[in-house]
Amino acid sequence: MAKILSTDTSNYSRKERGETKIQDEEWQKIADALEVPVKDIKDNDTKFSINNDNTTFQDNSGNYNQYFNIPNSIVENLQDYIILLKKEIESLKQELKNK
Template sequence: MEKLRNLRKQRGYTQDYMSKIIATDVSNYCRKENGEVKIFDDEWEKLAKALDVSVEDIKEERRINAVQNNDNLTFNDGSYNQSGNYNYYCNVPEHVLANLNDYIALLKEQNEALKKESGKGK
């Protein structure tokens, strides 16, 4: 989160000061600023207000490349590689999640209808 870090430093704010803006501890803020922990939309808004800029001026989406190698999934974000079983969180726009949830609900309905047609849903 280079934009956030650079602007914070330009303003002369410490990570401790910024952590208080989003009501978290400084170590968690540090992980957020380093891109290790997700920054939520409401936190982006608070940070932007504190820095007197728009959210678009500081928000950066992390680009993730996923590569499947047999049983291991490797994530590469340009700074390090991780292999194995990991939970990896990305910023996904709310409208995309809403569309996916609607689609999942539709598929569940269709699945139930097919079960009833085949006689297995009794």
């Protein structure tokens, strides 16, 4: 999933835990990868808000950033997909071994 979002795995992991906001474009990429509508996977409830008192960047982003959790249904779908991929890898290894 990190590759699909063009990010590293640690950043994706932070998104999954709700520590980093998932941008709308990223929600679309996730939905496309899972072949589901964005509305089925996007969790509109905020996990928490963080007060952004760091004015170093002066990005005018406001005082609060909202972060979203990845719904459990996505995580479960990805876990199922990983299991399927592992089975496919084993099948391909066996096929290569038999040649």
